Amino acid sequence: MTKIFENIDMCDPKTHDDPWEMLEYFRENEPLYWDPHNEVWYVFRYDDIVAISRDSETFTSTEGNRPNLPPDPSMIHKDGEEHRKQRGIVAQGFSPKYIREQEPRIREWTIEFIESKLPSGRMEIVSDLAARLPMRIIGTMLGVPVEKHDLVLSWIDRFLQGGMGPQYVTEEINEAYGEFCMHHEEMLELAAQNPDGDDLLNRWLRAEFEGEKLDEDQLLFEHTLLNVGGAETTRSAIAGGLEELARHPDQYELLYQNLDNREFVENACEEIIRWVTPFHNMFRTATRDVEMHGKVIKEGQMVGLQYPAANRDPRHFKDPYKFDITRKFDTKHISFGYGAHFCLGASLARMELRVALEEFLSRVKKLELDPNDPPRWVSSSFVRGPAYLPVIVEAR
Ligand code: HEM
Incomplete structure (x- = not known):
């Protein structure tokens, strides 16, 4: 008999420690779920997430994309023309050519990180490679001195806990954001000393799109968004x-x-990227009453898009619970979102993962989980992925 799931607190990180039975229950039996603890809706089916992500007039991003948390002035909380223009400015600093040019140094760092640990026969994949590499990449692109990367990463790790909902925003997280703001000011001073610099902050300071530039607040929050996007998610994929x-x-x-x-x-x-699905969800807010699956989402209510459930939706993925690197994708996975807010960093993330795999597999003959030291995943209702992954490795 199917286990029934009710009264689930979807913002509680423990809900997602082993989420598959619960997500499957909702996707198949209650595809629109009202979470009474947080007073937000959730959808689980691939087609529902696509339909909502496509229709920003009915499901806006301008009220925020985290549960019950207010929006900030970054592009991820804009719609329509305003979004198109702001994304246009940021994307100028982030062109496909610029991303392609990063590949040689990404490869060099990957090799350096792997080779420094391989002779010992053991690695902790998260801190030795998966967290270190994306931070080195986005930190360098943003012009942050390498000695400061660990500190910036520690702030971003804390912000993400706050993304689970207002009840998770602690004093410590606010302090970390205060420190990030001071860091932003310092980075602006550095940029001013080198106004022709090639780093992203300088590129954004110069960038214009259809006659518009980023204002001070937009610059701060785009800087934050790119740091979070750049440093956290690709780590989970690797x-x-x-x-x-x-x-x-x-x-x-x-x-x-x-x-x-x-x-x-x-x-x-x-x-x-399908298998891991590094984000559990993003949110939208209904701009009018909408009927769906026999219930009504009222104007002003938030809806969470549960990406991991959609990436295992059997309506779109054959044998969805099977990990298969030769999978024939009839439908693309939805880990990068869908529609106007489709991840701006997707091509960078894909390249980082590809380079990491190419360099790792060409050097490591044997990769085994440590039988005496099991891996641990992040406990979160926002991000998914290993927090600790000790392995035994043997060089080719
Ligand atoms: C595997 C890695 C990644 C995953 C799974 C991921 C996932 C996502 C998702 C789901 C969204 C959509 C948000 C929404 O619809 O509300 C998004 C947007 C975004 N991502 Fe990523 N991301 C990844 C890597 C990156 C990287 C490396 C960067 C930049 C360095 C980045 C920057 C952004 C930005 C700027 C947006 C906002 C786009 C917009 O609002 O138009 N992401 N990402």
């Missing part, structure tokens, strides 16, 4: 991907045999 490959030595070997086949490796990256 660590979660290596964990799953360690659990499937046959697929590890198959990927190694096909490392020169770009299409094969890129497909494996997509399966990893």
Whole structure:
């Protein structure tokens, strides 16, 4: 008999420690769920998330995209023309050409991080590679001195806990944001000393799109958004991907045999990003009453888009609970969102993951989870991915 899930607090991190049975229950039996603890709705089906993400007139981002938390002035909380223009300015500093040019140094850092640990025969994938690499990349792109990367990462780690809802916003998180704001001021001073600099802050200070520039507040919050997007999510994809490959030595070997086949490796990256789904959800707010699955979402109420449930929706993914790097995708996964807010960093994230896999697999013959030291995932209702992943490695 199916277990019934009711009265679930979706913002509680413990709800998501082992979420699959619960998510499947809602996706199949109660696809629109009212969470009485947080007074927000949730949807679970792929098609519902797509429909809501497409229709920003009915489901706006301007009231915020975290549960019961107010919006900030970054692009992620804008709609329509305002969103298009602000994203246009930020994207200028973030062009495909600029992203492609980052690949050689991303590869160098990846090799450095792997080779410094490989001789010991042990690695803790999260701190040795998966968290370190994306922070080095986004930190360098933003012009942050390397000695400061760990500190910036520690602030961002804390902000993300606050993204679970207002009840999780602690004094410590507010202090971390205060420190980030001071860091932003220092970075602006550095940028002013080098106004032709190639870092993202300088690019944004110069960038104009259809005659508009970022104002001071927008710049601060875009800086925050890019740091969070850049440093946190790709970490989950790299660590979660290596964990799953360690659990499937046959697929590890198959990927190694096909490392020169770009299409094969890129497909494996997509399966990893589907499998891990680094964000649990983003939110929208209804601008009018909407009927869905026999219930009414009232004007002003928030709806959470549960991406992991949609990425395992059997209406779109065959054998959705199977990890398969050769998966034929009839439908794209939804880990990067959908529509106007589709992740601006997706091509960078995909490249980071691909380079990490190429360099890791070409150097590491054997990858095994440590039987005496089990991995741990982040306990969160916002981000998903390993927090601690000790492995045994053997060089080729
Ligand atoms: C695997 C890694 C990543 C995942 C899973 C991911 C996921 C997402 C998702 C789901 C959204 C949509 C938000 C919404 O609809 O409300 C988003 C937006 C965004 N992401 Fe990512 N992201 C990743 C990596 C990155 C990276 C590396 C960056 C930048 C360095 C980045 C920057 C952004 C920005 C700026 C937006 C806002 C776009 C907009 O509002 O138009 N992300 N991301």
